[in-house]
Amino acid sequence: GQSLEQPSEVTAVEGAIVQINCTYQTSGFYGLSWYQQHDGGAPTFLSYNALDGLEETGRFSSFLSRSDSYGYLLLQELQMKDSASYFCAVGRGYGQNFVFGPGTRLSVLP
């Protein structure tokens, strides 16, 4: 089967750092992606890890441990516009569909 777990909600204040965890159990694993989705919007790509370690893209970083079937998204210097839902998604091969996690709703408070 395919299952991904994420916390349902996270709240933080502007300027803070927040970490959103994701654990997964899937048949086949190629890499772990992270997507952001604002209310009423489409998922937009943030970050991707195929190998263990940390990937940094501006204020966003993503980490993967394949042996632990675990990853996280780290958001630094939080801004109000970061309030959105964040989904981890497992890719099972190039061109294959993603299996999405349940999503974490991040609320950034002033």
Added chain:
Amino acid sequence: EPEVTQTPSHQVTQMGQEVILRCVPISNHLYFYWYRQILGQKVEFLVSFYNNEISEKSEIFDDQFSVERPDGSNFTLKIRSTKLEDSAMYFCAMAGTSGNPGEQFFGPGTRLTVL
């Protein structure tokens, strides 16, 4: 940045009616996908399409659903006889043969409401 477009943005239909959702893909992207998202829930995979045929489909994608590229450009999802539980946001997405393998480009979605 590449842009995927979908029409209509919102479709309201009566239960049992057929609907066709359309997606205009980005050129040079060869992998196409349809996902759906029931309000407040996760994004669920429906079907993937490559080289003008279905490459994979989920349990959700039953006989009521079909996909095609009728004119080699637009990519359509048809639901033959809609049910109340088909009410959801439907996203098309695509991926290329180069670039980041973890990235799919999503369209803005079509909100389907079945009454």
